[in-house]
Amino acid sequence: MLNLPPTSWAVLGELSFGDELSGYDLKRWADQSLAFFYWAPSQSQIYGELKRLESHELVKSRTEQTHEVRVRKLYSITPAGEKQLELWTTAAEVDPVMLKHPLILRIWAAKDGNIKDILPLVTDYKNKMLERAAQARGHAETAATVPNWSYPSLTLRWAEKFYLAEAERLDWLLEELALDEAPAQNPIEMK
Amino acid sequence: MLNLPPTSWAVLGELSFGDELSGYDLKRWADQSLAFFYWAPSQSQIYGELKRLESHELVKSRTEQTHEVRVRKLYSITPAGEKQLELWTTAAEVDPVMLKHPLILRIWAAKDGNIKDILPLVTDYKNKMLERAAQARGHAETAATVPNWSYPSLTLRWAEKFYLAEAERLDWLLEELALDEAPAQNPIEMK
DNA sequence: CGTTGCATGTAAGGTGTTACATGATTAC
DNA sequence: GTAATCATGTAACACCTTACATGCAACG
Numbered sequence: 001m002l003n004l005p006p007t008s009w010a011v012l013g014e015l016s017f018g019d020e021l022s023g024y025d026l027k028r029w030a031d032q033s034l035a036f037f038y039w040a041p042s043q044s045q046i047y048g049e050l051k052r053l054e055s056h057e058l059v060k061s062r063t064e065q066t067h068e069v070r071v072r073k074l075y076s077i078t079p080a081g082e083k084q085l086e087l088w089t090t091a092a093e094v095d096p097v098m099l100k101h102p103l104i105l106r107i108w109a110a111k112d113g114n115i116k117d118i119l120p121l122v123t124d125y126k127n128k129m130l131e132r133a134a135q136a137r138g139h140a141e142t143a144a145t146v147p148n149w150s151y152p153s154l155t156l157r158w159a160e161k162f163y164l165a166e167a168e169r170l171d172w173l174l175e176e177l178a179l180d181e182a183p184a185q186n187p188i189e190m191k
Numbered sequence: 192m193l194n195l196p197p198t199s200w201a202v203l204g205e206l207s208f209g210d211e212l213s214g215y216d217l218k219r220w221a222d223q224s225l226a227f228f229y230w231a232p233s234q235s236q237i238y239g240e241l242k243r244l245e246s247h248e249l250v251k252s253r254t255e256q257t258h259e260v261r262v263r264k265l266y267s268i269t270p271a272g273e274k275q276l277e278l279w280t281t282a283a284e285v286d287p288v289m290l291k292h293p294l295i296l297r298i299w300a301a302k303d304g305n306i307k308d309i310l311p312l313v314t315d316y317k318n319k320m321l322e323r324a325a326q327a328r329g330h331a332e333t334a335a336t337v338p339n340w341s342y343p344s345l346t347l348r349w350a351e352k353f354y355l356a357e358a359e360r361l362d363w364l365l366e367e368l369a370l371d372e373a374p375a376q377n378p379i380e381m382k
Numbered sequence: 383c384g385t386t387g388c389a390t391g392t393a394a395g396g397t398g399t400t401a402c403a404t405g406a407t408t409a410c
Numbered sequence: 411g412t413a414a415t416c417a418t419g420t421a422a423c424a425c426c427t428t429a430c431a432t433g434c435a436a437c438g
Contacts, residue, residue: 013300037295090308098291104228109204117281
């Protein structure tokens with residue numbers, strides 16, 4: 001089976017919903033879907049992946065020439081692309097989930113003397129997670145109205161739950177940190 | 192402030208607990224701690240990061256010469272390293288969490304015709320998450336017995352909750368997928 | 383006496399980012 | 411008219427991995 005990096009499959013996946021899309025379109029859509037559970041490739045990488053996919057004949061392109069000058073390059077999936085994508089989605093080996101959580105890393109490395117400066121960062125982060133959950137929900141609802149987008153919609157509902165759970169865990173963290181700090185906050189009263 | 196990649200801070204963080212450690216030690220410890228909420232850098236990268244840290248004088252090294260031939264290079268943090276690490280842990284900007292979830296990506300790209308082949312992968316993944324949660328718990332309990340390791344222990348308890356939540360969300364996904372499939376499973380009975 | 387663990391490191395290559403270059407169109 | 415958006419792409423660089431090279435020590 002064809003061995004492509006996951007990002008390549010992600011881009012091919014976007015094209016598998018049938019529309020002709022430009023590199024630019026693919027980037028915007030990725031930001032509103034893939035970004036919630038996979039991550040958003042940069043614009044320049046998407047152009048690179050499209051070249052790679054085309055060299056394997058999994059996608060084909062045509063140049064739109066609407067207004068004489070303005071040029072868009074539109075990509076669409078080929079039958080071979082659909083076939084390979086199916087083989088990939090059902091392949092036995094699933095790569096492990098990759099989590100890089102810079103906030104937890106900081107807490108891990110924190111010392112008693114500076115944990116109090118980290119607490120507000122945790123609260124901020126929690127609010128960002130709640131915002132992210134709301135965004136995922138919005139995108140999920142939009143996706144639900146489009147034919148054949150039920151799996152994308154489902155994964156966005158998954159993402160909503162993910163970010164809500166993330167926010168809850170940060171609340172739990174704040175509580176744990178408060179417990180640790182409590183005895184030290186008023187040492188005088190412990191006499 | 193010094194601008195280093197997060198991996199550099201992670202390695203410096205490991206050394207901030209005060210022990211003299213070799214590149215090899217750092218790798219093993221990372222696999223049992225960082226890997227649960229950040230990710231485990233490869234052995235060769237750790238050696239590279241140590242060089243970088245030493246060039247900034249955040250760590251220093253000495254060569255252990257116990258048995259005449261066998262050589263270990265032991266690193267320890269410098270006062271400058273401790274200072275910079277503190278600045279980093281309390282710095283305002285926290286990078287966004289990076290999640291790459293290949294299983295959800297597959298479901299996102301799934302078509303009705305092949306979702307049934309993906310279901311067993313979801314179940315397998317869920318079991319791996321439960322296993323991971325149990326490992327995190329074990330490491331958290333070990334860490335809790337070591338002086339000054341309360342924050343590492345806390346982050347590992349965080350990780351346990353993360354992987355348990357992950358398993359629960361996969362159960363939820365399986366249920367949602369079963370609901371979708373149900374009407375189609377016995378079309379004859381729908382007459 | 384062979385496998386696993388300990389131990390360090392290099393080389394090559396893949397993945398992915400930022401910054402840059404370029405220019406048209408749309409909205410205020 | 412100027413700012414934001416649309417649109418494609420290159421170049422340079424940073425990050426990170428795999429494979430390789432090397433060899434001792436400990437265990438069965």
